[in-house]
Amino acid sequence: MNGHVAVVDLGYGDAGKGTVVDFLCSRGGVRAVLRFNGGAQAAHNVTTETGRHHTFAQFGSGTLRGVPTHLTRFMVVDPLALAGEAAALGKPFHLLTVDGNALLATPWHRAANRRRETGRGADRHGSCGMGVGETMAYAQTHPDAPRVGDVLSPPRLRQRLAAVRASLGDCGVPIDDVVDAFTLFGETVRIVGSSYTEQLLAEGPCVFEGAQGVLLDEWRGWHPYTTWSTTTFDNVTALGAKVTRLGVVRTYTTRHGAGPFVTEDPSLYLPERHNGRDPWQGPFRTGHFDAVAHRYAVEVAGGVDALAVTHLDVPDRCPDLRIADSYRIGDEVWDRIEPGPFRDLEHQEALGARLAVARPDRMTRPDDWCDAIAARLGAPVLLESYGPLSSDKKFR
Template identity: 50%
Template sequence: MDGHVIVVGLGFGDEGKGAVVDALCHRGPVTSVVRFNGGAQAAHNVVVGDRHHTFSQFGSGTLADVPTHLSRFTLVEPIALAAEVRELEDLGVTDPLRLLSIDADALLTTPVHVAANRAREDARGAARHGSCGKGIGETTWYGLLAGARPGQVVEHQEVIGTPGPAPTVGDCAHPAVLRRKLDALARFYEPLIGAGPPIDDLVSLYRDFADAVRITTGDEVGRLADRGRLVFEGAQGVLLDQTHGFHPHTTWSTVTPDNARALLGDRPAAVVGVTRTYQTRHGAGPLPTEDAGVLARFPERHNGTGEYQGAWRAGHLDAVLLRYAVDACGGVDGLAVTHLDARDLKVATGHGTPLTDLTDPVPWLEAHLGVPVLITGAGPDRADYALRALARA
């Protein structure tokens, strides 16, 4: 646990990754938190005394004064980022942007992507996928369309116009380039959403954004890694992964550690998989152990029903899906187990088989998965987290 650490959720998201990253950064030293997937749909809760923040694009080490790097695998939404800056300032974080760097090749999520995402989800009616409505899927999908022609089907969606090159964070510093890309984007999506926001307004806003943040090129993660220890913060959970999740209720993102490993190159890192002591998910999709009684016993302090994502759901710990998630990661080096303050727990060791009492989750999980529990959380606050591996060293 002294080297680089990759934190990945082993469920459908909301496992407690933010609190785990905060605990690692507070224990330190950590040079930077690196986001390696997802975008503005992340919602990672960190509680430190009377301060609480739901991290979206900033890394969850921010309240420990650890910088964030948004890698080329992240999707960046500057309007939402500006709102998060204000929220962090209200919590007493001085000049949050001093703690942020962004890879120039990161794709840009715009209001056009957001509107298109919501239009598609609205059209699905009762068959919604459970999207967060933040434009993540549309940003990724449009980035795949280079050379595509109208009428083609790419990733199960019809190409509805002539696409242009996808706008990136680096384009924000080059207004002429950005304007061409945004014009093409708006024309492409006009059949779906109608006239979008004024392009000139977006170009001006994104130019200000480029002036305010540090945009990096080349192997910034390698440079950071050579300076000290990195914590890679994953978004969503492996059971939502675009390859290993259960379609269509998945995210357009690689949730497994693959992106983090690619950013590190040959540098070693420990993979820490995060799980609650019971199963949860937000919105539509399978939840084999769902039980309204679990939801009633463990009211959620920081999660609720989202306009697009849907209702908060809960069930018993699912050992089958947990093992599946670990295997999808290529194995993990240790576990972080959160919500250990929950009581009267049960676990499903098979689907369609009787539930088993889970009286002591830590030794049960260590025996079931054959890896140590390195981090424990018994409440929402940083003070409720312990790094067991460091205590043993």
């Protein structure tokens, strides 16, 4: 593990990317953590040996180890949320660089996101309510969408923010206050060009920290219960990095909010310390290890070089926990979810509808969870995690 590593969740998120990144950074020698998708809706929990806990959103999960964070052009940057996170961390702005071409999330994006999600009533998609998807959607139809580099020119920033407000509607936040806050953000952080990523990669080993999970990918997840973000390794490839592809899974599968979840089993006793119900995502759902869905994630992500398996302490406390090797959908038995054409959302929605009525078919309880998961996902387990601390982890 002396080269660059990309950490990607092979589920619906919440598999433990943050604690894996923290462990990799705890060993020393990491030049920087590069965030390559998502935005302020991320929630990566890290707990140090001294008991300090932080839920990382935009700062990289190596921050408590003193490892710098770089927000690449694929991030959606929320300066207001970032200021709050920085305050909780002790304002480590010296550890942060931001690509000037990254999109800016604004209060108007967030308000529009929440109105849209609330308007769906009982058919909510499970948004985090942070405006990341609204920011991405706006940028698709507005070439002048505000970007991080705009904070260095207050007149241009004001013009572009006014366009966002005119398009998405007012939310009661004075534009002068947002311009002032975003300008201060530009004076506080170091804003760089896209070539800075190449510089970091040349200076030493980097860890790419993904957000959400492959089963929530904007093109490969079960539309419309997905994120407006590329959660596979595609953005890492686009940044020109040659990496070890590390896929992260729990010993059981989880999902936060609405959408198909074939192996969900509320009867399992799987208490969660840092996840629960919130007004936007909905309930935190748990179930048996879904080998079928995780195999699909590996396939659409382009394969993984190795796996990190977290929550290996849980099976001993949950004797009813199983691995689901196949589904039953009516008279059919599936042990593989066949990927559809890339960017075909109609196909993904139809696939999601089939999965919504699927039920686990063949279920087994392995003697060795790492060996069983490695065999089913076709990659070796490189990292074992038995708890939240870096000392709870080891290379296999």
